[in-house]
Amino acid sequence: MPALENSLPVIDLSSDSEAVIGQKLYEAASTLGFFFIEGSGLTQEEVDEVFRLAEKFFATPAEEKQKFPITKNRGYSSFKQEGLDVDRRENGQKKGDPKELFNFAPFAETANPGSEVQPLPPTFADSRETIAVFTERCHKLAQRLLEALGLALEVEPGWLSSRHALDRPGGCTLRILHYPAMADIEGPDDEIRAGAHTDYGSMTLLFQREAQSGLEVLSPVTGEWISVPALGPRAPGQCAPIVVNIADQLSFWFGGVLRSAYHRVRFSTAAQRTGKDRYSMAYFVHPASDVLLEPIPSRVIAAAIASAGESLPENKSEKEQRNAEVRRTVIDGRVLTAGEHLARRLALAFS
Ligand SMILES: O=C(O)CCC(=O)C(=O)O
Ligand SMILES: [Fe+2]
Numbered sequence: 001m002p003a004l005e006n007s008l009p010v011i012d013l014s015s016d017s018e019a020v021i022g023q024k025l026y027e028a029a030s031t032l033g034f035f036f037i038e039g040s041g042l043t044q045e046e047v048d049e050v051f052r053l054a055e056k057f058f059a060t061p062a063e064e065k066q067k068f069p070i071t072k073n074r075g076y077s078s079f080k081q082e083g084l085d086v087d088r089r090e091n092g093q094k095k096g097d098p099k100e101l102f103n104f105a106p107f108a109e110t111a112n113p114g115s116e117v118q119p120l121p122p123t124f125a126d127s128r129e130t131i132a133v134f135t136e137r138c139h140k141l142a143q144r145l146l147e148a149l150g151l152a153l154e155v156e157p158g159w160l161s162s163r164h165a166l167d168r169p170g171g172c173t174l175r176i177l178h179y180p181a182m183a184d185i186e187g188p189d190d191e192i193r194a195g196a197h198t199d200y201g202s203m204t205l206l207f208q209r210e211a212q213s214g215l216e217v218l219s220p221v222t223g224e225w226i227s228v229p230a231l232g233p234r235a236p237g238q239c240a241p242i243v244v245n246i247a248d249q250l251s252f253w254f255g256g257v258l259r260s261a262y263h264r265v266r267f268s269t270a271a272q273r274t275g276k277d278r279y280s281m282a283y284f285v286h287p288a289s290d291v292l293l294e295p296i297p298s299r300v301i302a303a304a305i306a307s308a309g310e311s312l313p314e315n316k317s318e319k320e321q322r323n324a325e326v327r328r329t330v331i332d333g334r335v336l337t338a339g340e341h342l343a344r345r346l347a348l349a350f351s
Pocket of ligand 2: 197263
């Protein structure tokens with residue numbers, strides 16, 4: 001593998017063949033597990049439109065937002081309600097992240113058949129179509145990335161996309177996030193605005209606003225946190241490069257050859273004192289709920305699993321053991337479904 005640099009690679013989807021793109025994705029996904037993509041066809045205008053809705057919603061009074069509390073991973077989660085680092089504690093209690101968020105289910109007519117229609121706050125009620133279209137476009141992009149990755153690993157064409165079909169019930173979620181400025185922070189511990197975690201599903205597409213940085217990725221090589229820049233658009237009509245990261249279920253499915261990397265959001269004390277809010281948006285891509293998280297049939301992956309098995313470190317630290325425990329997809333010898341694994345992770349994050 002090539003040496004990791006101190007920044008994320010940028011992969012252009014507009015110029016190469018799918019096979020070449022697949023190789024580039026594989027290289028990035030198997031080293032740092034985080035990369036930028038550009039040339040996706042998504043425009044800055046459509047991304048900004050959803051960001052404008054997010055700003056408007058988070059500015060509404062707390063009691064209005066609280067009318068749509070998060071249930072079954074859908075709705076509003078208030079300041080410090082979710083704590084992504086399951087080990088962070090304060091006064092014996094799990095420490096919640098100083099941020100607020102709203103989770104949307106995919107709304108397309110064919111998406112999530114059988115599930116009830118998600119009630120939406122007035123800010124979004126007239127924009128259901130905008131959000132639905134944006135979500136579908138994110139999903140199509142994710143399907144393309146998954147298939148290209150599959151190509152590089154000799155996975156049968158269609159194997160991954162059929163397991164991520166939006167018309168099968170699943171955990172895909174569009175999340176808008178708001179990290180309000182906190183000028184009165186007390187110490188370095190308050191610099192962490194989203195605790196260190198790995199994402200749960202297949203992959204995440206993360207949209208940032210230009211110059212609103214704060215996302216950091218743990219380098220598997222140096223063990224240091226790498227800060228991810230919040231870039232602006234680089235080509236006319238195209239949205240700013242999108243951050244993509246591999247999540248736990250896909251990493252597991254690919255026999256550990258893809259890295260699901262720890263990441264967090266941190267604002268330095270100096271940055272917090274400037275009093276600027278940060279907004280971001282994540283599209284979490286999940287397999288359909290009934291998909292069993294068994295390794296993908298692929299000669300390349302089977303070989304990778306065999307060689308990784310021989311070089312597994314024997315003495316894991318307590319923190320590493322705990323992390324492995326939280327992320328596991330096999331319990332008592334039984335392979336979990338994607339839906340069971342997601343439910344387990346959500347219970348830990350919101351406990
Ligand atoms: O806000 C960000 O930049 C990252 C959020 C995140 O990692 C998450 O919600 O899983
Ligand atoms: Fe995350």
